[in-house]
Amino acid sequence: MSSEMSSELREMAESVFGDAWDSSTDAFDAKLWESVEQTGLARLTLPEEAGGSGGTMSDAAAVLIAAGQFAARVPLVETDLLAAWLLHAAGIEVPSGPLSATVAGNLTIQPAAGGAGADVSGTLRRVPWGRAVSAVAVLAGEQVLLVETAGAGVEEGTNLAEEPRDDLVLNELTVRHVAAVPSVAVVEFPLRAALGRALLLAGAARGAVAMAVKYATERVQFGRPIAKLQAIQQTLALAGAEVAAAAAATEAAAREVDKHGFAEASFAIAAAKARAGEAAGQVARITHQVHGAIGFTREHDLRLVTTRLWAWRDEDGSEAYWNDRVGARVLEVGAEGLWPLLTGTP
Amino acid sequence: MTDTMATLPDLVPPPVELPERVAALRSEVRAFLAEERAAGAWRPRADTWLSGWDERFTKELARRGWLGMTIPTEYGGHGRGALDRYVVTEELLAAGAPVAAHWVADRQIGPSLMRFGTEEQRQRFLPGIAAGEVYFGIGMSEPDSGSDLASVRSKADRVDGGWELTGTKVWTSGAHHAHAFFALVRTSPKDDTNRHAGLSQLIVDLKAPGVTIRPIPLLTGAHHFNEVVFDKVFIPDSMVLGEIGQGWHQVTSELAFERSGPERYLSTFPLLVALLGEVSAQELDAGRRRDLGGLVSRYWTLRRMSLAIAGALEAGKAPELAAAVVKDLGTRFENEVIDAARLLVSIPPDPAGEQGGFARLLADAVLHAPGFTLRGGTNEILRGIVARGLGLR
Structure with a gap:
């Protein structure tokens, strides 16, 4: 899919998930599920002949980041990246x-x-x-x-x-x-789960910082919006950089999958999940600090994204798990192999 | 959407893939570097783009067509894309090769001359830059102007046929070797309602009468920094870069090149390579293996961000905001690599250690580290730019 189409897909996903934002419930969003079925997002990467939309992982990246950003209460990763893929691979009708x-x-x-x-x-x-x-x-x-x-x-x-x-x-x-x-599916399952989760994390990080930026421009203390305070600007800039890093890592890993398949992209996925998990902790800490006491309550919607950051960073492998995998790989390739590993060029 | 919903601008451009054409280029660069290393031509260093001045090496690169890559062929360059240049520079930096002599000229002077230079200026400097024979410095900071660059006081007065320049520039890397630099100077009195007005860029011949260059030793004692004093230095009209009064705009555009490259996260990469030479899988317990993995996950991420910026440059954009984001992340990370590396093995830094060995690389890295988060705009200034990009100011 061209980058233009990806950007259209992202806009559509942001509109679908943004409209469904609702902090009054944590339950499965049946109405949103209908929308994702109708728009073809529910089985985005499943091949068309199996009833899916035949999209790439880069397409899925655009959609999952938007789903994370707006805390969508639907099992997109589970349905599309995992269940539909696995059943189709096993020859079971989805x-x-x-x-x-x-x-x-x-x-x-x-x-x-x-x-x-x-x-x-x-x-x-x-x-x-x-x-x-x-x-x-x-x-x-x-x-x-x-x-x-x-x-x-x-x-x-x-x-x-x-x-x-x-x-x-x-x-x-x-x-x-x-x-x-096929035995390759056994290797692929945790990689799919980790990449899906990492993309959701990148989205939730984006959502949290978007909310903190908006809050900072509206909240007045000392007679002016706190956004005018350098201390706030500096700390939110750090959070913004973490959002950019999480997006860059996860989108790049999705591209690696499109180019080489999941098994070959295992290093990229490990690095991306670890980096997104690291960003999650930083972003949750900073955005709560900026929101002050209200963000620490159930009265404010910030929790919808920050609790997801805390939950998802530990699901499908924490930073510790994936960094250990990366570390093991680095020791395997040694000093001479490190740069070729990083550049993906032997 | 509820009223608490908000969106966030993308701080970094979308990911790019390196085009197929650069794969062969990368192999050639690696083969050349391997040859050089085998011949013992140099040893890997940390922060090599500041400390590794080696004109022979620079000329070898030029001979292979790896300098002035984005400069059009009519000016002696190679008319290639920003991504081609990116591949060459990242390979050189990762190897810790001595690239300081041509670094500034190749990175920002060439592009600035292409954007703002006259035909005469291009003809005069670009072929020499691409040949690895003409070296440049950066003339921005002054004793009283660091982060507040618009406060520069070096001033040029109008004289017959040109300008007479008086003032002082500091922290000018390599000025004692370089042929020239672009000085940001005041060409009309400061206007308090528009601080950015009245600034201009002049191309100063560093060997010209009235220019005095004095060393400012770094923490290591090494001589890279200089003070450059102008005492009524005559600058002919033909050496005004761009337009008189447009200096601020021009410098900002130059900073997009100065801030955006892989040297903003790779300065301490040779240290990590040397570290791997010191450890084996058996020596690293699970906790340390994880720490090592954490560094590499972040290297991988920064490289993808850095590549995205090169992609934007190739598309003719000036990704100033993205450059600020990645330079802030990358230069902080260069410091984190040092901290992690010194704790992964028990080898104390040794400033007299063997060049290229872990102890020496660690010593140089520690003593060079304060500069990483200062040069080319402090991280606090960069975050101010990011904050503006986020809509906070």
Whole structure:
């Protein structure tokens, strides 16, 4: 997709998610989901022949950054980047509606008594939006199961942003669709999850700084807007730079995926998730400091983005996890290999 | 959208991909650098674009067509894009190669001459810059004018056929070797209602009568900085850059080139390379491996930001705001690399250590570090620019 089309896509996404901004609830936004289905954003990167829009990861980057910026209460990463991709890769028809996806290592899977499919027991832990989706794509070893949530027990939980992270309890649940996936999918799943989360982080960081800038120009102390104080200008400039870094890293990682595929882009994705996570902490700290006490309450909307920054930086691998991966890779390539690694040119 | 919703301008241009054509160029530069290193021509240094003055090396680069790359061929340049130049400069900096002699001329003087110079000035200087034979300094700061650049007091009075220049410039890197610099001077009295008016840029021959150059040793004791004193120096009309009275506008445009390059995050990269030579996978525990990874994640991110700026330059834009963002992040990071590196291994800095070795690189990096966040605009000034870009002022 050309950069012009990407910028149109971004405008559309910002308008769709911006219109849905609502701090009165933390629940799944069914109306917004209808909009993303209608506009083709819900299955943006799924190939057209599988019912998707056939977009690139760079397209998804534009959409996910906007979703993060406006704290969209819909499982876009889970539906498009994870579940739809995984099911399609396994040759399972992608169901309609919002989906989730998870990796499970502790399930008991036995051939179904009735023939096709399997009987599955065990617990799927902290499934994003578990209570709100009709089905979950589960990667168990090199098998993919399409688990319909209607037959599962739901133990509700949330992350710091009060987004659903529910345990789904399966008790000899019959799963009709079971299929093998190529082993590359096992490598790819966490990379997709991390890049999706990193893009959302980059968006939430952008949203938080946008709010802090607006607040600073409106809040009057000492007889003038606090934006006129150099101390505020300096600290928000630091936050602005963090937003720019998170966007640059995550968008660049998306481009690497478009060029080389997920497995080849693993270094870029690791660096991008780590850098976006680092930006998240800085941005949340600075934007709260600028907002003062009101930002520290439920009366103000800043929390919608800052709680997401705190939640998402730890989901799908924290800075510690991904920087460790980067560090290991650097030690592997050594002094001579560092610059070629950074430039992606051996 | 509710009334608390707000949007934020993009501070950095969208990511760019390097065009296919530069892959071969990169290989050539790497092969040349490997050859030089194998021959022992120089050892990697930190902050090499300030400290590594090596005219032989500069001429070798010129011979290969790697200076004046964006200057049109009719002026002795190579008519290539900003991204071609970017690839060459990042390879040289990452290797810690001695690039100081041509740095200022190649980075900002060439582009400024193309933008504001007369035909005569272009003919006179550009071929020499591209040949690696003409070196320039920067004549902006003065004893009483640092961050407040518009307060410069060096002044040029109108005389027959030109201008008579009196005043003092300071912190002029390489003035004792360079042929000339662009001096920002006052050509009409200060107007308190418009501080930026009445400034002009003059091309000053540093060997001209009335110019006195005195060393100002750095913390290391090395001689890179100079004080340049003008005592009634005659500047012919033909050496006025651009228009009289337009100096502020011209200098601002020059700063987009001065601030935007990969030298604003790579000054201490050779230190990290040397560090990797000192450690093996076994020696680094998980915590330190993570710290090392953190540095590299940030290097990777800064490079993508820096590349985005080069992409904007190639598209003919002057990305001043983006340059301020990346220079602030990048130069703070150059300092963080030093702190992290000294804690990753237990090798104390040694100013007399072997050139190119970790202890020597660390010593030079520590003593050069204060300059990273000062030169070309302090980080506080840069953040002021970013704050304006955000709509705060």
